[in-house]
Amino acid sequence: MANILVVDDELGIRDLLSEILNDEGHSVDLAENATQARAARLANQYDLVLLDIWMPDTDGVSLLKEWAAASVLTMPVIMMSGHATIDTAVEATRIGAFSFLEKPITMQKLLKAVEQGLARNHARPAAPAAAAPAVMQAPVDPNVATFAAITVPVGVDPGPHAHQGFDLDRPLREARDGFEKAYFEFHLAREGGSMTRVAEKTGLERTHLYRKLRQLGVDLGRGKRN
Missing domain, CATH: 3.40.50.2300 (Response regulator)
Known part of the structure; x- marks a missing residue:
């Protein structure tokens, strides 16, 4: 984004x-x-x-x-x-x-x-990091587990975002779609399928959110089942 x-x-x-x-x-x-x-x-x-x-x-x-x-x-x-x-x-x-x-x-x-x-x-060259990336640090919350760059609540089926990374050897749009799908599935699972809370978390209007989820082929019932 x-x-x-x-x-x-x-x-x-x-x-x-x-x-x-x-x-x-x-x-x-x-x-x-x-x-x-x-x-x-x-x-x-x-x-x-x-x-x-x-x-x-x-x-x-x-x-x-x-x-x-x-x-x-x-x-x-x-x-x-x-x-x-x-x-x-x-x-x-x-x-x-x-x-x-x-x-x-x-x-x-x-x-x-x-x-x-x-x-x-x-x-463009990035400035040298002053400390190790956040993904290398242990989670502060004991009820949270970290998978690669995505944090997943314990007890929630992590689904696709549990992978340690994404296949980067493919066109940019496909790689981005894969990440975005995992991103939205994660938030749907964490918010129990509540589109209102997912919209607030992701900063998208509900209309745009629904359209984006349909475009990515996200199962809207996944969060509620979990």
């Missing part, structure tokens, strides 16, 4: 992109102008930003320049526009934009651009 900021002055575009990205399991913040985008950028760390070029207060290219000049362009930025010229796209790329999407944006192009942007962001 990634933290993504969508900046666009059109409500319909913001809602559409938010719905698509939420369905993919991402956490999405919305801004309708540069002022809101600045405030969101100061308050949060984002893995990726989708930035519209034509906005009423400050255009996207100017905001991109502002972030670059302030050395806060630490995340991939994908520019969006339905009226931009080639020169505008080239300028945005020169300033530091990762890529450019022309409106109307198809879901396939959006997801591909986001996936590529996040892949580049994750490929």
Whole structure:
């Protein structure tokens, strides 16, 4: 799951992109102008930003320049526009934009651009860890057992997430789907099948959660049986 900021002055575009990205399991913040985008950028760390070029207060290219000049362009930025010229796209790329999407944006192009942007962001060298990863530490709660990077309550059938890892020798989308399925099955089991509590824990709206579970082929009765 990634933290993504969508900046666009059109409500319909913001809602559409938010719905698509939420369905993919991402956490999405919305801004309708540069002022809101600045405030969101100061308050949060984002893995990726989708930035519209034509906005009423400050255009996207100017905001991109502002972030670059302030050395806060630490995340991939994908520019969006339905009226931009080639020169505008080239300028945005020169300033530091990762890529450019022309409106109307198809879901396939959006997801591909986001996936590529996040892949580049994750490929950046990470700072040396000050301590051993949390997964190497013994569980604090004696009623909890730890399997790889996922914690499972004792007495709950761990199912797929009990594996010591995932098959990484496969396409990214398949590997991610495998992890997400195990992730949601774990929360369903822990919350006794309560969709309300699972939605709260995972940060998804119930509608998006149901759609995501159906997409992944998660057995909604599993948690209740356990």
